[in-house]
Amino acid sequence: xxxxxxxxxxxxxxxxxxxxxxxxxxxxxxxxxxxxxxxxxxxxxxxxxxxxxxxxxxxxxxxxxxxxxxxxxxxxxxxxxxxxxxxxxxxxxxxxxxxxxxxxxxxxxxxxxxxxxxxxxxxxxxxxxxxxxxxxxxxxxxxxxxxxxxxxxxxxxxxxxxxxxxxxxxxxxxxxxxxxxxxxxxxxxxxxxxxxxxxxxxxxxxxxxxxxxxxxxxxxxxxxxxxxxxxxxxxxxxxxxxxxxxxxxxxxxxxxxxxxxxxxxx
Amino acid sequence: xxxxxxxxxxxxxxxxxxxxxxxxxxxxxxxxxxxxxxxxxxxxxxxxxxxxxxxxxxxxxxxxxxxxxxxxxxxxxxxxxxxxxxxxxxxxxxxxxxxxxxxxxxxxxxxxxxxxxxxxxxxxxxxxxxxxxxxxxxxxxxxxxxxxxxxxxxxxxxxxxxxxxxxxxxxxxxxxxxxxxxxxxxxxxxxxxxxxxxxxxxxxxxxxxxxxxxxxxxxxxxxxxxxxxxxxxxxxxxxxxxxxxxxxxxxxxxxxxxxxxxxxxxxxxxxxxxxxxxxxxxxxxxxxxxxxxxxxxxxxxxxxxxxxxxxxxxxxxxxxxxxxxxxxxxxxxxxxxxxxxxxxxxxxxxxxxxxxxxxxxxxxxxxxxxxxxxxxxxxxxxxxxxxxxxxxx
Numbered sequence: 001x002x003x004x005x006x007x008x009x010x011x012x013x014x015x016x017x018x019x020x021x022x023x024x025x026x027x028x029x030x031x032x033x034x035x036x037x038x039x040x041x042x043x044x045x046x047x048x049x050x051x052x053x054x055x056x057x058x059x060x061x062x063x064x065x066x067x068x069x070x071x072x073x074x075x076x077x078x079x080x081x082x083x084x085x086x087x088x089x090x091x092x093x094x095x096x097x098x099x100x101x102x103x104x105x106x107x108x109x110x111x112x113x114x115x116x117x118x119x120x121x122x123x124x125x126x127x128x129x130x131x132x133x134x135x136x137x138x139x140x141x142x143x144x145x146x147x148x149x150x151x152x153x154x155x156x157x158x159x160x161x162x163x164x165x166x167x168x169x170x171x172x173x174x175x176x177x178x179x180x181x182x183x184x185x186x187x188x189x190x191x192x193x194x195x196x197x198x199x200x201x202x203x204x205x206x207x208x209x210x211x212x213x214x215x216x217x218x219x220x221x222x223x224x225x226x227x228x229x230x231x232x233x234x235x236x237x238x239x240x241x242x243x244x245x246x247x248x249x250x251x252x253x254x255x256x257x258x259x260x261x262x263x264x265x266x
Numbered sequence: 267x268x269x270x271x272x273x274x275x276x277x278x279x280x281x282x283x284x285x286x287x288x289x290x291x292x293x294x295x296x297x298x299x300x301x302x303x304x305x306x307x308x309x310x311x312x313x314x315x316x317x318x319x320x321x322x323x324x325x326x327x328x329x330x331x332x333x334x335x336x337x338x339x340x341x342x343x344x345x346x347x348x349x350x351x352x353x354x355x356x357x358x359x360x361x362x363x364x365x366x367x368x369x370x371x372x373x374x375x376x377x378x379x380x381x382x383x384x385x386x387x388x389x390x391x392x393x394x395x396x397x398x399x400x401x402x403x404x405x406x407x408x409x410x411x412x413x414x415x416x417x418x419x420x421x422x423x424x425x426x427x428x429x430x431x432x433x434x435x436x437x438x439x440x441x442x443x444x445x446x447x448x449x450x451x452x453x454x455x456x457x458x459x460x461x462x463x464x465x466x467x468x469x470x471x472x473x474x475x476x477x478x479x480x481x482x483x484x485x486x487x488x489x490x491x492x493x494x495x496x497x498x499x500x501x502x503x504x505x506x507x508x509x510x511x512x513x514x515x516x517x518x519x520x521x522x523x524x525x526x527x528x529x530x531x532x533x534x535x536x537x538x539x540x541x542x543x544x545x546x547x548x549x550x551x552x553x554x555x556x557x558x559x560x561x562x563x564x565x566x567x568x569x570x571x572x573x574x575x576x577x578x579x580x581x582x583x584x585x586x587x588x589x590x591x592x593x594x595x596x597x598x599x600x601x602x603x604x605x606x607x608x609x610x611x612x613x614x615x616x617x618x619x620x621x622x623x624x625x626x627x628x629x630x631x632x633x634x635x636x637x638x639x640x641x642x643x644x645x646x647x648x649x650x651x652x653x654x655x656x657x658x659x
Contacts (some may be wrong), residue, residue: 064561065434065546067441068284074428087558110282111545115559137545139288142280164448169288188446189287214443 012131012156013179014104017214017235025264026231028053029053029216030257031107031240033060034093035085036076043096045247050100052257057097057098058134059239061090061108068109068136070191072241076248087112091128092140098129103148103178105156107134113146122149132156142178147176158182159206170210179183180214181207185221191241195218196229204234207245231264271555273462276585278578282545283441283460283525288338290448295463297368302470307363308329314359315474318392319349323637325482330609331622338636341486342612345478345503345643352615352644353475353503354385360471362389365452372396372451377439378405378433379500379569379617380412381644382456387421387578389454400440402432405569412648430563433573437547457500458577461548465577479639480510487637493628496519497621498591498609499535499571501580503643504621508589518590521580522624524566525593535564537576538584551578567596567652570644598623600656603646615644616652622651 013027020027034042046057062077062085065150069077094104095208106125113121113133125133132155139148141157150157156179164187174181183204186197200217207215217230218238230237239260246253273279281291301307315321323344332340345353358375360462367374373395376511377383383399390397399416403425406413416423437460444453458468476494483491494511496504511517526534535541542553546561554562554574566572583589599616602623607613616623618641626641632638646653653659 063559064429065438067438067547068445070442071428078429081560110559111555112559114550115544115555115557136284137282137548139281139283139285142282160285162284162289164286164289166289169285171284184284184286187448189442 011103013056013103013158014042014214017180020055020264021235022246024266026234026266027055027216027236028261028264029056029058029218029236030054030243031058031060031238032243033062033073033077033080035080035083036211036247037079038083039085039089039093040261041256042094045253046097047100048253049243049257050102053252053255053261054102056236057102057104058107058240059093059104061087061106061112063112064108068189070189070241072192072244073190087116091124094125094128094130103131104129105131105134105158106134110135110138118145118149122155125146126139126153126155130155132158134158134182136160140172141215144172145175160184161203163187163203167206167210170207174210174212175209177212180216180236181212183215183217183234184219185217186218186262189234190219192222192245196221200230201233224259227260227263231266237264270466270514270579272466275465275579275582278549278551278581279462279465280550281548282550283461283548284445286445286539287448288620290444291461291463294364297364298463298467301364301367301619305551310363311360314419315356318356319359320347321474322478323347325479325486328606332629334605335626335632336632338629338632338638339445339487340625340629340638341483342640342642343475345475345641346612346614346618346645347518350385350388350646352381352385353390353472353506354382354456356474356506357456357468357471357502358385358389361394361452361454362395365395365454366393366515368452370452371445372398373454374398374400374440375450375454376436376456378436378572379648380405380409380416381570381648382519383421383423384412384415384419386454387416387419390421392420398443399423400426400436400443402426402436405433409569409648434561452560457502458505458579459500459547459549459551459575465549465579469505469509469579472502473509475503475506476508476510476561479507483637483639489637490514490517491637491639492632493518493520493636494639495522495621495625495628496525497571497617497643498538498576498580499573499617500575501577503641505577505579506551507641508583512588519583519588519630520624521589522594522620522621523591524568524571525595526565528595529593533565534593535572535574536593537568537574538580543581546575549578551581552576567599567656568616568620570615571620592624594620594623601654602626603653604657612642613646614642615646616649618643631644
């Protein structure tokens, strides 16, 4: 059952963040949904992110009811599903991307994991060479079977914290995470915003105080200037909607990614 | 009372929502627990039920209707006579009072047919709260009259253009609003589903249906009914009725789901009959989903039952066998709609007509000695246009 390549063995988000830190940077975590605008195009787009210097790929699993996502990502995953995306496609994409050596964290709502069975999902992800899961609608208290499966297969478990999380919940969540803890910069859904929320920095500080080793900030981070600001106080910068918008418009992803990577230098 | 208070009903329920909402759900659960312990809250809710909603609603025997129900004695719990025309008012008054206790000034709600939206806009007007209602774009077009009612009541109605543009997506959009504005906003959820504490709280606010009906049937007939029946979409009127009879083991409980064109056609909303366990809108429960766990769109002539999920307590009652859930097609529901209207001069909501169709079948099974209590959850004024089309009038 134990995989030769797994997050626990040194190929997870934690190691990628440590490498970035050693190079004087925050890690750049780049999101795109699998299957948008097509399976092959989404794989090619992720390769462009990797060439541009993304430290971690956050690969979204399109889901019918994405309550944490704003209009940009919402529209993209709706299109992916309409054009026939299946969960099996995700594992194919992970297997294609993993040999590049950049950890692939799958961002998924819980029901597709529950439906497949947590253990089977974890086994398939590990087989494909994936690093772990980011689960936006799963809190540690409800995650028992997933935690068990992730531990068995050495996968990362990334749960979210929010500006509204009290200290006890920050401790609970930080201790349940492996890889990093995902801090949502603002109260709201994914999307582009003109300025970075003032709630992000204090949340990162509170989450560190609650015991988290790596705290990465996402939701509402989209420009190099915002990335630079986040990089000054967090371990990683998570960017999604900005990539999806560029991909939908047929704009270059590699040079945009390279610019963001520059911005992560402290 | 031996009511389950959540978050879990057997393996169902829970809180499958973004972390950003957990603090608000904790706050709501704590405020609700405090309100339950506060006699002043119960007294105010009861006062409003009496002087505002018009409770208790009558229990009406319908002997002419019952001729098509095997001659059983059929009694209708008349939620259609409650203010705003359905049982939805029972829940929104409770949640609006809680909103004020929380010190919040804005409420949001989702609505399908518009009944919960109208009820929420009504309670918001009564209590001076800002009100925003999310409604699928398709539903705003199908239910234009209720959109106008909500706007006249001072609510803002936002047509939802994402996903399938129906109730499911209206809930998604309301959840996104709540994540963003949770500090000053309370989500007045319309049915006994969603994350804890909604399933237990909405059931408690709707339990007045069952309490009154149980006392009324005992007074009228001198014994408990053989069966209590109601339609099930999300399941709030049915769980409100069932809650009073859960421990009366002689009373069979029946929930009637919308089978649309028939469960075998795939075009239906019979979640408990044709669905499987999963998570949707914050709770683990039965839902309509494909092999990948993607939610499948539901179909029903009744906008209020046209929902691919169901409250977690119903899933528990199904698995435990305490309640039985059966599908009722569009055609059977419309026959019952027509028959109650003509035989008794009571025009039911098409949602409620599913319960009536089920009761007709049940009466024929149980025979003339049987006593049935059926929840008539709403009135049919809103459905006139749909009925005119259906019957080619």
